[in-house]
Amino acid sequence: MARTQSPPLLLKCGVYLLKCNDCPAVYIGECRRSFKVRISDHINAFFDNKPARSAFVKHLIEEDHIPKAVEILHVEGKNQKRTALESIEIAEHMVHHQYNVINRTNINDLLIKNVFTRSPLYWQTNL
Numbered sequence: 001m002a003r004t005q006s007p008p009l010l011l012k013c014g015v016y017l018l019k020c021n022d023c024p025a026v027y028i029g030e031c032r033r034s035f036k037v038r039i040s041d042h043i044n045a046f047f048d049n050k051p052a053r054s055a056f057v058k059h060l061i062e063e064d065h066i067p068k069a070v071e072i073l074h075v076e077g078k079n080q081k082r083t084a085l086e087s088i089e090i091a092e093h094m095v096h097h098q099y100n101v102i103n104r105t106n107i108n109d110l111l112i113k114n115v116f117t118r119s120p121l122y123w124q125t126n127l
C-alpha cells in the first residue's frame with residue numbers, strides 16, 4: 001500500500017504570528033519559502049542584534065523584551081491568497097485591543113481595515 005506523507009508544517013509557507021513575552025506586541029508575517037526559513041531570519045536577527053532586519057526584533061531589542069511564541073495561522077501556498085490572509089489577520093488583531101500590532105505595513109491595506117472596523121464585532125469591542 002502506498003503511503004503519502006505531507007511535508008512537516010515548518011517546511012510549508014503561509015501566515016504566522018510572533019508574540020512578545022513581556023507586552024501585548026504581536027507581529028504578523030507571511031512567508032513564500034517556508035516557515036522554517038522565515039522564522040530563522042527573525043531568530044538570527046535577534047541573536048545577531050540586527051533590528052533593521054525585522055520589526056519584531058526591533059521591538060524586542062528597543063524594549064529589552066523577549067519573544068514568547070510563534071503561531072502558524074494559515075498554511076497557504078498561493079501568493080495572492082496568502083498576502084490577503086496576512087492583511088486580514090493584521091486587521092483582525094488591530095481591532096482586538098489586547099494586542100499591539102507592530103507590523104510596519106499595518107496601515108497599507110485600508111480596504112480590509114475598513115471592512116473590519118465596520119463589522120458588528122468591532123463595534124462590540126468598542127462599547
Ligand SMILES: [Zn+2]
Nearest residue numbers: 020023025065
Ligand atoms: Zn514587548
